[in-house]
Amino acid sequence: MSRDIDDLQLIDRVLAGEQNVYAQLVERYKSYAFTIALKVLNVRQDAEEAAQDAFIKAYHNLAKFNREAKFSTWLYRIVFNTAVSLRRTRKVTFQDIPESAVAPGYDTEKTLEKSDRKRFIEAGLARLNEADRVALTLFYLKELSLEEIGDITGMPANTVKVRIHRARLRLADEMKTILKNESLLL
Amino acid sequence: MSREEDDIILLEYLDGQLNADDTAGLLRRLERDETLKARLRELQTLNTMLSGYSAEQPAPGFTQALMSRLKQHPRGATAPIGRGLMLLVGILATVAIASLLLSIGIFDNTRIDLNSVIFTNDSVRQSIPSVTFDGKTLVNVIIVFNLVVAFFLLDRTVLRPWFQRRSRLNY
Numbered sequence: 001m002s003r004d005i006d007d008l009q010l011i012d013r014v015l016a017g018e019q020n021v022y023a024q025l026v027e028r029y030k031s032y033a034f035t036i037a038l039k040v041l042n043v044r045q046d047a048e049e050a051a052q053d054a055f056i057k058a059y060h061n062l063a064k065f066n067r068e069a070k071f072s073t074w075l076y077r078i079v080f081n082t083a084v085s086l087r088r089t090r091k092v093t094f095q096d097i098p099e100s101a102v103a104p105g106y107d108t109e110k111t112l113e114k115s116d117r118k119r120f121i122e123a124g125l126a127r128l129n130e131a132d133r134v135a136l137t138l139f140y141l142k143e144l145s146l147e148e149i150g151d152i153t154g155m156p157a158n159t160v161k162v163r164i165h166r167a168r169l170r171l172a173d174e175m176k177t178i179l180k181n182e183s184l185l186l
Numbered sequence: 187m188s189r190e191e192d193d194i195i196l197l198e199y200l201d202g203q204l205n206a207d208d209t210a211g212l213l214r215r216l217e218r219d220e221t222l223k224a225r226l227r228e229l230q231t232l233n234t235m236l237s238g239y240s241a242e243q244p245a246p247g248f249t250q251a252l253m254s255r256l257k258q259h260p261r262g263a264t265a266p267i268g269r270g271l272m273l274l275v276g277i278l279a280t281v282a283i284a285s286l287l288l289s290i291g292i293f294d295n296t297r298i299d300l301n302s303v304i305f306t307n308d309s310v311r312q313s314i315p316s317v318t319f320d321g322k323t324l325v326n327v328i329i330v331f332n333l334v335v336a337f338f339l340l341d342r343t344v345l346r347p348w349f350q351r352r353s354r355l356n357y
Contacts, residue, residue: 019256026249034244048244052252059256063347117235140236169193172232 007071015062026055029072032141033079036152039137040083040130041090050086054079073144076152080134087130124174131155132167139164196226200233270343277336284329293321 007028013021033054037047058065058075065074125133131153138149146157153160198204199212216223287293
């Protein structure tokens, strides 16, 4: 809550003409903004471009920001929409892990290191649609409520909950496929 | 219970959203159902993998690059208000001139004879009735339209920014 008040004070200063103060808001929210864009676009360079465009859009529309709402949620929604628009123009394709990468008899228990786990999770996430991918990522970052995730992705909170459940189940199945139907027991 | 229903219960259990009774029921089932237990382990593993997820960081120069872009495109707060005010003054001047012309009766009894306008040749026998062109009504409509536009401009360029500024100062 104090962060929200602090945000409003920073916004007031930006609106009063202190452009440099906006850098504080950017510093505060850039990692989440970038993560959301990355989940939609899957290319770091494109994600940075989308996040920057979103911050600029937010800056130019700062006077229209509803002060009753949370700035972060409003900003992340702009990021999500900007990234989705950019994705349409770029026709981003997600790269799956090739079948050959996981050899038959792959011993998951011994060889699946942390970096591999992340890679496999990324590959599994890549097979979900962008709204589910963003919702699932935000859910596990554990800073936003289901309502806020819904506001960002344009879905009601109940729908978000159901979609996160389904996305996890689908992800579990995708992981099984990726690991050549080996058990997920690591 | 279907597999999907079981999966939902297992996920709610992992999220800590299952109530005490349902949790006790699930634990009893897990003791005797090896398939359900295996599925719980799968989802638990996935949950652990996803829980270790942290926000990604953009390149180090992200904020500086963004602020440089913002300096090239500063917020045009004053320019649109200035342009809006100029447009508002222009519209009000037009309304004033049109009202003045109306009041001196310049648009009274405006009439157009279509026969003289369209057919200059006598060989055309058909005649078209003369049409009364009510210039006064038309100018009145234009004045009303201009006043509506002027009202919106006044709202956008003067009233709304003024009230927004006041609410920020009162905050």
